[in-house]
Every structure is written in structure tokens, then in C-alpha cells.
Amino acid sequence: MTMHEPLREYSRTELYAEADAFIRDCYTELGRESEVENRLEKIADDIERRGYYEHTPFELKHGAKMAWRNSNRCIGRLFWQQLNVADARDCETAREVHEACCRHLEQARNGGNIKPMLTVFKPMINGQEQVRLWNYELLRYAGYRTEDGIVGDPDEVELTEYCQSRGWESDRSRFDILPHVVQIRDEKPELFEVPESAVGEVRLRHPDYEWFEDLGLRWYDLPVVSNMRMEIGGIHYTAAPFSGWYVSTEIGSRNFGDTDRYDMLPVIGKKLGLNTDSDRTLWKDEALLVLNRAVLHSFQEDGVQIVDHHTVTEQFEQFEHNEAGAGRDVTGDRAWLLPPMSSATTHVFENEYDNSIVKPNFFYQEAPAELSKRRESLGR
Template identity: 50%
Template sequence: MTGMLKEAEDFIRSYYNEIGRSELEIHSRLLEIERQIKKNGSYEQTIDEITYGAKAAWRNSNKCIGRLFWQSLNVFDKRYMQTEEEIYQALLEHIQFATNEGRIRPTITVFSPHDVRIWNHQLIRYAGYKTEKGIIGDPDSIAFTKVCQDLGWKGNNEHFDILPLVIQTKNNQPKLFEIPKEYILEVPIRHQELKWFEELNVKWYAVPIISSMKLEIGGITYPAAPFNGWYMGTEIGARNLADDNRYNMVPIIAENMGLNTKSNASLWKDRALVELNAAVLFSFKEDGVSIVDHHTAAQQFKRFEEKEGEAGRDVTGNWTWLIPPLSPGTTHIFHKPYNNEKKTPNYFYQPSPY
């Protein structure tokens, strides 16, 4: 039995048993899969199998605190698309559908398992420029921004320039596509009480659509399968805008708050970080854009653990990712261990194409 056939059998049995199919139906499907593998070296999954697999992959994602909503994932099957232009249009559809004018919908678009790669880490992300006066924009994007520039893209050298999409099929040269502005929803960050916050001219995009990971289902790997949920506030307020190797906003906010930044004992970092996170949550909610605070997310994860237990499934998790980066000790997750065993279907990192 080949490795692929063994993985296919494990997947089909898990899927069919979960939806109440008979042993006869399982046997029939496995015979068809075996026939395809013997003939072609692989097999084609049905849309139902991909839909279940993508949802189960979210359920099995050890680093994700938002798994309670795994069954709500919208799955778009775009495996038949061959050209970069077709894929680009499908990505725009994904962005538009997922954004939904701010009422974010969890979504995945699955492309062919053969010869399709999206070079972006996320479909929407800000550029980063290394200049003589220091870094402008997102330091985490410097390498990819350079790739885009080498492909002919010209940014505005500003802090929040949206990067283009870079799509590659087969061994062709990657192609670059701009995302029309009307597809991108951004939220200006302001504070309910600290009115000077608006003058910082900080914003963030509404939907985090991861596009650099591969989806593995039943022995089949999909290298291009961008997916999204909605943001947990701390992802923006305690990491993207706060980390000193990202936008590093904490010292600026502390200064504007008049805090004593010369002494760690003043807890200026903590106080500024709380207000930055409060601003992110306030701004998204004011604009009607889906977001969840880390306390609510932890409560939702507890409900996920309970439901999985009721279904007879063990919950795996990566503790270092599940605890929020702000006040983790106030959540139940901080106080319990998790088994970090990796189950399939799942989303996995893959080598960068550049």
C-alpha cells in the first residue's frame, strides 16, 4: 500500500464515519481511489471531501484559538483554474466575499495541487522599505517588497502601501497583479478617549488571509489554498503594531500618554500596550468590522474544547500560540497543558518560493 493510499484511507474512514456512511460506501470509495492512484500516481478528491478536509484542517490547527467556528468555513473549489489571470480573479473574489463589507466570513479557496503558488504571505499586507532614514512600513515585508520591486512594482514608499499579488504557475516567471483599492477594507485606528491617537495616522486591513501555507488532505497537498478567519485584536494591537521588529508603536504611544519611559518599573510598555489594543478593538467595532478580543476568544476556545470532548475527539494545541500576547494569565489556556501532536488534514508551512 503506497503512502498516499494509506493517508487516503485514513482520511476517507475518518470523514465517512463522521458523517455516518456505511462500510460498503467506504470500501467502494477506497477502491476507486486505489484505481486512480495505480493509473495516475494520484487521485482526485470530490468537492465534498475537500470541503470536509479544509474544515477539519482548521479544527486540527494547533496554533489557532478560533477553532470553535471551524464548521462555518466557506470553501471555494478553484482546482480547474490554470492561468495566472484566472487565479488572480479568484483571489479578488475571495477577498470580496471574505470581507463582506466588514462582516468577515471565514473562507478558503483551493487551487490545483499541481504547479500553482501564491508568493504572498497574506493576500493583503503592507510593504516594507529599507531606506537611508530607516525602515518605512512593515519590516516583516522587506524581502517580499524587494521581490515585487524586482518584478516591476513601484510602491509609494509610505507606511501602509498595499503589496501586489504575485502568482506563479508551472515553471513560468511569476506574474504581478495590483489589488484594486475598492477590494481592500482598512480601519483607521483611533481611541475612544485619547483623541490624539488619530494624528498617528495608523490603520490596519480588515481581513488576514494567509496564502503561504499548504493544505494537506488525505495524501494530497494543495500548495495554494489561501484561507482566513477574522482578527483577534491582539494580533494587530500586541504584535503587528506593537512588536519592535514590526511597527513598534508602543514607545510613541507611551510618549504621547506622558508616561515615564526611563523606568521599566513604571510599566509604561504595559500601559501603552493596553491602550493600543483598546484602540484597535474600538476602531474595528466602530467601523462594523468583525474582530474578537482575547478574553472572548479564550472563552470561545473553552467551548470548542468542550464540544470536541462531547464528540469524542482530543483537542491538540500549541500552548505558546494559543495564549494571547496580552494578559495571558487571565485566560484558562495559560493554566493548562496541551498535546501539540499534529493531525491531518491540516495547514502546514512550506518553503518560500523566493
């Protein structure tokens, strides 16, 4: 199994086997071994009668923590036990889902002292998705095709055009927050503007270069991934947005540095007076460092929690030690664990990792058909 494996519905026998493995691990970790057989008997009865079973609140909470702990691509797993889980399985309407997402944004932000958080909506029932969030993240900037190229985030052109086709209007700037697009079962998705109370942004400036602020760059303060499914004991949660805090390179090196995103390195290189005609001058490296310093400086000045790539890899090393002490193997996708700059200065560079998938875990989902069609029209 890979993180890109398409979702498939388990047979009743397979579902019970998945549930059995999860319940035994979960209850053992929580010191509740004496309850395992009675619980499995109840689960077997539920699956026989209804074709599925439901997690208890503590199973859901610990299962979500296990899913984070097992996430091969996440470098921030040291804090898996601190995950706050909001059980929103009682949400029935698209508006209720949107409002729960806004509560997630406000509570996880916590005045800048960010709390790791996950909100769980209804899981699939007998092969039928109950809730789906079309957004990649709960906060993301729109992207617009123009004659002069893309304005905003090129990664969000498809969702932006879909929202526009549904009547969404915006300022068409580089930093327009996209609405939440929520689908209940097979109903038509509904769009909801994200209220200002749920949006936090950091204006980027640099401690040494006054001109940096004139670039007009900013970024949202809280990354809430919302397009992945969480699988716990054979149950598929197709809407389970989760968040921690940013690693600075996610913003500086990737969101602003990548050529297929905001592509700011040439602009900054010229502002620095660097020779950008040849890669041999290492102008990209200098520009990248300036970008990342600006991100760290700005978040710190605004009192918003963020971590640099050196500190987070040291934290990951502690996570590895902790897991070894607990008798668990650490799995990992090295290509994702390596920071996108100065990777050779970290211990991850010297290590190899087993990329096997252990469940519970998070998995990528295929994009909704409407967005896939738009992506194909863009040749992506």
C-alpha cells in the same frame, strides 16, 4: 511531523495509506460509511494509473474543515463547521488565480460581517507544484529600506524588493498594499495589483485620546493567510488561502507592538507622558492597552467583525468541550494559544496541550528561493 516539516512526495503506497485514513474519518463523520470501500477502490485505481487521486467536492469541503479543526496554533477553532470553501481547482492561469483571490477577499469580508473562508487551487501532481502564492497574506503592507530605517512593515522587505525588481511602483508609504505574486508550476511569477474593491482598511482612533488618530495608523480588515499548504489525505494543496476574523491582539500587540514590526509602543508611551526610560514603570503595558483599545474601538465603529482575546479564549474553551463530546482529543500549541497580553487571566494559561499533529492540517512552506536569498542578505 511538525508544522515546519518540509514537503515531501509520498510513495504510492504511502499516498494510499494517507487517503485510506482520511476517507474513513471523513465518511464516518458525514454518515456515509457504506460508501467507503467503493471509494477506496476507486482511489486505489487512480493512484495505480496516474500516481495520484482527486478529492470530490464534498471531500474537499469537509477535509478543509477538518484541517482547521486540527490546527494546533489556531485559537478560533470553535467555528470550524462554518468554514466556506471555494473550489478554484479549475483556475489555469496566474490571472485566474489572482481574480479568485480577489473574490475571496470580497466575499469573506461580507460587508464587515466576516465569513470564515478558504479558497483551494490545484494541488501538487506527482511532485510538481501547480500553483504557489508568494504572499504571506492576500493583504499586506510593503516595507522599504531607507537611510533612516525601514518604512512600512519590516516583515515584508524581501517581497517588496522582489516586486520592485519586477517593475512594481508605489507611494513608498507606511501602508502600501503589496501586489499578489502568483506562480504557475515553474513559470516566472506574475504580479497583480490588488483592486480597491478587494481592499478594506480600518483607520485607528481611540475613544479617549484625540491625538491617537493623528498617528495615522490603519490596518486591513481581513487576515487571509496564503503561504501555507493544506494537506488532506496525502494530497498537498500548496495554494489554499484561508481567513477568519482578527483577534484584536494580533494587530495591537503584535503587528503594531512588536519591535521588529511597526514598533509603536515608544511613540504611544511618549504621547501618554509615560516614563519610558525604565521597563519598571510598566509603560509598555500601558501603551499596549491603549493600542488594543484603539483597535477594538475602531473596528467596532467601522462595523468590522473582530474579537478580543478574552472572548476568543472563552470560545476556545467551548471548542474543547464540543470536541470532548464528539470523542476527539484537542491538540494545541500552547505558546500560540496564549494571548500576547493578559495571558494569565485565561484558562489556557492553566492548561497543558498535546502538540501532536493530526491530519488533515495546515503546514508552513519554505519561502521561494528568491525571497530566501533576499532574507539572507538582510541577515534575517
